[in-house]
Amino acid sequence: MAGHVLTLVPSGLSRSFPGGTVLWEALLDMGVQVRTPCGGRGTCGRCRVSVEGMPAEVLACRTVMDRDMRVLMGPTATQETPAILGIGPQSRLAAAIDIGTTTVKVSLVDVEKEQAFPAASFLNPQHRYGHDVISRIAAAAEPAVHARLGRLIRDAVRICLENSLAASGIPGHRLETAVFSGNTTMLFLLFGLDVAPLGRYPYSAPVRDFTGLEPGSAGLSGLVRGSIHALPVLSAFIGADLVGGLTLCDKAVGGKTVFFIDLGTNGELFCLDSRGRIFATSCAMGPALEGMTISWGMTADTGAITHIRQGTEGLAFDMLGAGEPAGITGTAVIDLLAILLDRGVILPGGAFSPATDLPSPLSQDHDDRSRALRLWGPIRFTQTDVRNVQLAKAATLAASRFLLDAAGCRPEEIEHVFIAGAFGEHLDLDRFRRLGFIPTLGNARFSFLGNTSLKAAEQACTDPDFLDSAAAIRDRSEEIVLSERQGFQEAFIQAIAFPPGD
Template identity: 30%
Template sequence: MVTVQFLPDDKRISVPAGSTILEAARAAGVTIDSPCNGAVVCGKCVVQLSPDDLARVVEKGAHQLSAEERSRGQVLACAAEVHGDITVVVPEGASLRDLKIRSHGEAAAVELAPHITKAYLPELNATRVYAGGALLIEEEGDTVDESYGVVVDIGTTTLVVALVSLTSGSQLAAASALNPQSRHAQDVLSRIKIGSEQRGLEELRSGVIGEINALIGQTVAEAGVDRDRIYEVIFSGNTCMLHLAAGADPAPLGKYPYTSTLTCVAWLPAQATGIEIAHGGLVYLPPVISGYIGADITAGLQAVRLHESEETVLFVDIGTNGEMAIARDGKLWATSTAAGPAFEGMNIRFGMRAGEGAIERCSFQADGSLELRTIAGTEAVGICGSGLMDIVAELVAHGVVGKNGKFVRPDSGGLPAKLAERLVERDGKPAFLLTEKVWLTQKDVRQVQLAKGAIRAGVEFLLREASVPVNELQQVLIAGSFGYHLTAESLTTIGLLPAGTAGRISFVGNTAKSGGEAFLLNSASRREMSDLVQQVQVVELANCKDFDQVFVAALSF
């Protein structure tokens, strides 16, 4: 056995020799960012060792740290096997509450008719709380005017909580944070794998529920209300996120036919889930379309009323998962693609979440000079998803990156001198210098290609199944917290959307949350969407025989 001490938490743990630092950290209850779940590919679990301690670890596998970083005692926690007693310094990451997360989303107005109602009985000096007409609890005194609900958008990467008055229909407060599950694994498939074991499932469940409770506490403090007057919580998220939050086994989602073990269109006792609201309060699980098209899309369809549109409309929620639907002549088709974490800044050399110092906008001037904008206007320390899309789009538009995704040679001619001089080598490989401390690698560009190719392939198959030529698309609605920060030009320049959609693209924000609010405020909308999901035609990309060819074609810029 060897002993590992973690600073600044000052926690110690004894583990078998040969265990990785990441395994020791998890055993000790120390949080280290590891979005790839220890697959030694994302390069985000960097920790610091002294020169003496560095000699007591053995690094396994290829990884992204440079020789200079290793010489400073930096190692990847998932790749460093411990063979002696060591002390590990875990760097403090960006605050979970300093992230730039979009919480607002467009939504159609609904009549105020919530599932939760109240009635005051003067003769008893008591207020009865009903859920769908059934008695839920009884409270002392007249509390009719104190009736609240919460919507939780459980994103793969982020969480958004909104506190809503059930008597006025207005949002009183909202709060957001990183989904703590993303510290263990950034993508859905990895979380399904972790959650398929009871210990992993409990770790993922308790983490997200704890953060949701903290956000609820933040909203009630801001609004000055009593959390014991919150009677219902709506969980809006993809099917896997609902499973993990409810503590349901997600394993069947990871294998054909990708079925849910969780009964949606159902209520769970809030107390059983760990959600801290009124005693007897409920958690509502909205209908899902399939194992990979979840309640976030159902809520999105509700928010934009896609099924009522008289136009031909494409709805795309861009994030770690690329979920999308198309409406034509009153019919709906939907599909989902595994876009991966690149859009969230993961698997990118200097990728980061949308926190202070992240490059969020980039533009090239005619003379080849760059204009960079960072969150909070501070020195650039990394690149978030919207900045990544901007940078790659500019590189493609100005010929620095070819249609095949490769950097051109700096001496190939045709580039302004200021651009050509930014094409450099880092660790013996081509890179594009953004600042002296931040650059984009060829591998980064490939990650963007894979992510955008997956979404574009999904779009192509939806158009095909619905028999909709691109020129007949009248609207393209881009949803999601991440999607809201993009530009229409970057989406068409890199080919994530067909060029023919230019001028028809609108950004509708966080419809998973705004649609969830409609569920909270109008119980009839729940029945409506439960009926609607039965009519949606699911396009299973895995069953499309020419998917590989379409996907490869979609990789081109």
């Protein structure tokens, strides 16, 4: 296919791309981070850019390069990188990076003050090659795609770090180290390792430790002076993200019976009992709770409805920023579902009820294939959206039950429940429990831990023993492989319905 030249105006920087390249990807290749909160589905309108000769702004996520293009660089779509207050040219800095299947989070860490500063959060640019690890592994069977997946994430992380350092007035080559976390597939793709063994029987991870690596192995030459690391992984499906959470929990509440769940596209769970035995498993939740398989879902960006409350006059929406809403986040989806279930608008099986007493401002609507509710302007919540949340819920509930069973733990024995994940931080716990994502654990104290994957990477930047502790805890852990357990499919199906209301 003939190539086309993309030129950035006014810098004049230009590069040639194969015809058909999506403009968003081409911009990313050229070091321009574009805001893509809806994952490139064309619903949020946040990726608009001006192209010379076009009468109106275009969506970078929906525009393909069918000719040479000159893009006017303005603040509309490009990620504005704020200066990080609290760090400066004298700071001794490291970087902590959590590579989620859907979302990537980056912190800069002041090594002397042992303080972490959030630097950026962006959609994993590998997203268009599939929502989950299995799709990415399948896509990577093509060598060119495997190389591209690695390059996409390395470039995105490098650009993000360069922008954060530059915005904070810190010259390049200033990072002492960088520590990565993420699931096993994400780390393998980052380091250019073959992901095929992760996706076929016996699903083994040929490499489980990633310490003392050259910065260039993650595309960070010129940015990091020392060596770089990633937290250890347990197996093909139990990644550094869970091992990181496990290490933090073991340090904090060793000796108690703990149930931990990390909510993400890949749900990861462990049970740590009072004798220090550790059982871990993972399940495919899909990215619904991160807003990605929801018709009008988006990440927490300007215009996102982040929470929905039941007010006296109907539903009240909390939104980020001013103006018209552009979509809903996973936290708002949980709120909405719980409200609709309690009002009987959605039945426990997940179907919309034919009897309709809709709270204001909701109204009946249809998408192409099924019933839907209109929330605001064009924003709709569809029957398919409900089903996608149900799949996530069934996965976590069935996996939780099997994990507790394998650990020989009765639900009432659990003393602490920790909910982790960037999403979990902002979740309404009562509504999450109302929807039945996990079993009833009546004697447990619930806490949100936030993004433990990122926190563990941050801690590894300052604590020289952290990576060794993580590897030791990993070696004590037993993996529960759900696909090898009899009856898991049946348990999954049984877990699809929502619990009936009180």
